[in-house]
Amino acid sequence: MMARVSVTLPQFRTEAAPMLDAARRAEALGFDGVYVFDHLFPLGSPDRPIFEVFVALGAVAAATTTIGIGTLVVRAPIRPAWTTAKAAWSAQAISGGRLTLGLGAADSLSKPEFEAYGLPFGSVAERIGTVRETITALHAPELQLPGFAVPKTWIGGRSAQIRSVAAELSDGWNAWGGDATRLAAESTAIRARAGRPFEVSWGGQVLLAPDERRLMERLAERDDADRLVAGTPESVAEQLLEFVAAGADELVLSLLSSPDWDSWDLFVEEVRPHLA
Numbered sequence: 376m377m378a379r380v381s382v383t384l385p386q387f388r389t390e391a392a393p394m395l396d397a398a399r400r401a402e403a404l405g406f407d408g409v410y411v412f413d414h415l416f417p418l419g420s421p422d423r424p425i426f427e428v429f430v431a432l433g434a435v436a437a438a439t440t441t442i443g444i445g446t447l448v449v450r451a452p453i454r455p456a457w458t459t460a461k462a463a464w465s466a467q468a469i470s471g472g473r474l475t476l477g478l479g480a481a482d483s484l485s486k487p488e489f490e491a492y493g494l495p496f497g498s499v500a501e502r503i504g505t506v507r508e509t510i511t512a513l514h515a516p517e518l519q520l521p522g523f524a525v526p527k528t529w530i531g532g533r534s535a536q537i538r539s540v541a542a543e544l545s546d547g548w549n550a551w552g553g554d555a556t557r558l559a560a561e562s563t564a565i566r567a568r569a570g571r572p573f574e575v576s577w578g579g580q581v582l583l584a585p586d587e588r589r590l591m592e593r594l595a596e597r598d599d600a601d602r603l604v605a606g607t608p609e610s611v612a613e614q615l616l617e618f619v620a621a622g623a624d625e626l627v628l629s630l631l632s633s634p635d636w637d638s639w640d641l642f643v644e645e646v647r648p649h650l651a
Contacts, residue, residue, distance in 0.1 A: 378650045379625040381408030389424045395438045404643050408443030415488040429462040436470035448477035448531040451505040460512035467526045474526040480506050510544045547574030555617035562622030577618045578627035583611050608645035
């Protein structure tokens with residue numbers, strides 16, 4: 376069975392057209408889903424733009440017809456639980472039932488965003504409590520819409536507390552970054568704790584190059600090479616298969632763009648066929 380493969384969209388823009396064009400293109404290329412992030416500004420870059428997650432999600436839902444759509448992940452403490460649940464149900468209806476709602480409790484990297492907008496960051500227990508409240512609100516009868524199932528939920532985060540909540544309350548768990556060995560241990564443990572059908576997804580940045588020379592040139596331009604899945608098509612396929620073997624049902628990839636080649640086309644033509 377081929378692993379599900381989804382992509383993140385170019386959301387850090389001032390114009391919506393590239394994001395919506397990318398969503399339609401991902402659908403045409405046969406990707407399984409498209410995902411948007413939830414930030415008030417990009418991490419560490421308060422002067423850079425980003426489209427708000429639910430506004431972007433609604434636009435993507437309306438611009439596509441069959442591809443899955445999702446959030447990776449909504450920081451539950453940013454919004455009242457019922458506001459998030461209502462927005463999720465709206466996206467579920469607009470998309471015709473294609474939503475995966477990724478939720479998280481927010482970590483220390485998110486704190487500057489909260490502070491910049493005057494939002495209380497709260498304790499770990501308070502933030503995780505908001506995740507619980509959001510899941511409860513999502514299942515409330517008064518929010519449900521005829522003809523649609525409750526949106527599928529993933530809870531994201533690496534802490535023991537948030538993984539425990541994921542196993543208890545959600546349909547799946549999302550991990551961002553890290554290696555396959557770590558994912559294997561975590562996925563085995565969380566599935567055992569859940570004790571029911573339970574999805575695991577892995578997300579990360581991928582630098583794909585058509586040959587070694589151009590790969591080395593691109594890596595030399597970056598200071599985060601140790602945090603990337605990077606390589607030529609054969610190498611990237613091998614690395615991603617390690618995550619699938621470690622328990623990932625779905626891969627959510629940020630395919631880094633290049634002015635010299637089309638990363639999405641290269642992935643679909645030379646990597647995707649190997650992910651069986």
